[in-house]
Amino acid sequence: MEIVKVRNYDEMSEKACDLIVEKVNKLDNPVLGLATGSTPEGMYQQMIDSYQKNKVSFTKTTTFNLDEYVGLAGNNPNSYRFYMNEKLFNHIDLPDNRAFLPTGDSDDLQKECRDYETLMYKAEYIDVQVLGLGLNGHIGFNEPGTAFDSRTHIVDLDETTRKANARFFDSLNDVPERAITMGIETIMESKKILLLVSGEKKAEAVYRLVYGETSEEFPASILQKHENVILIADEGALSKL
Numbered sequence: 223m224e225i226v227k228v229r230n231y232d233e234m235s236e237k238a239c240d241l242i243v244e245k246v247n248k249l250d251n252p253v254l255g256l257a258t259g260s261t262p263e264g265m266y267q268q269m270i271d272s273y274q275k276n277k278v279s280f281t282k283t284t285t286f287n288l289d290e291y292v293g294l295a296g297n298n299p300n301s302y303r304f305y306m307n308e309k310l311f312n313h314i315d316l317p318d319n320r321a322f323l324p325t326g327d328s329d330d331l332q333k334e335c336r337d338y339e340t341l342m343y344k345a346e347y348i349d350v351q352v353l354g355l356g357l358n359g360h361i362g363f364n365e366p367g368t369a370f371d372s373r374t375h376i377v378d379l380d381e382t383t384r385k386a387n388a389r390f391f392d393s394l395n396d397v398p399e400r401a402i403t404m405g406i407e408t409i410m411e412s413k414k415i416l417l418l419v420s421g422e423k424k425a426e427a428v429y430r431l432v433y434g435e436t437s438e439e440f441p442a443s444i445l446q447k448h449e450n451v452i453l454i455a456d457e458g459a460l461s462k463l
């Protein structure tokens with residue numbers, strides 16, 4: 223795992239954006255894996271800036287998001303589809319029909335999981351997957367205990383995860399109890415992984431990620447086995463290494 227130490231959140235966002243833009247400009251049909259949460263917001267803003275300055279175009283790009291809450295339609299402001307539209311998709315030239323997220327309000331969730339895998343397979347999998355890190359080591363919504371050989375599936379969210387994400391909702395009660403997420407094996411098939419971490423509150427999780435044993439109890443620890451991971455983290459996040 224390559225560790226890139228940056229001073230702060232803004233530098234992390236810039237660095238991550240530069241790597242994405244470089245890849246998008248280099249590949250004929252780039253496939254990006256995207257994440258939600260607070261961490262990648264700055265990177266998305268940088269990507270919009272790069273697009274507006276004509277440094278990059280996304281017309282040939284396909285994107286797959288990691289996850290979506292079960293039960294939330296795309297026009298629900300708390301859905302990840304809504305987040306992605308607001309924070310990135312509405313501001314760049316990525317074609318609508320190539321920006322994929324799982325459909326959280328699908329009538330047949332198992333079929334939705336299978337269909338999502340098929341779409342990724344047809345796109346020949348992800349060139350660069352952006353990941354954030356949950357406090358309990360979750361990646362996407364793969365909570366502790368998720369099998370390392372899991373594919374896209376439905377998860378019951380940990381109480382700690384629901385609490386951590388409650389800040390985006392009116393109340394904890396409104397936070398869905400389930401989500402659809404790419405599985406660990408799906409994520410590990412990405413050719414390159416860009417893991418972004420900022421802030422001291424993630425320092426313990428970063429320590430376990432880098433030095434802890436590889437265990438399903440701490441899902442992000444599997445990344446030690448991936449050949450092409452870049453961890454971009456600021457001083458706070460790296461303060462326990």
Ligand SMILES: N[C@@H]1[C@@H](O)[C@H](O)[C@@H](COP(=O)(O)O)O[C@@H]1O
Nearest residue numbers: 257258259260261354355356362
């Ligand atoms: N499903 C998302 C993850 O993809 C994200 O990486 C994580 C960290 O979020 P944040 O970046 O807000 O700390 O939380 C959420 O639960």
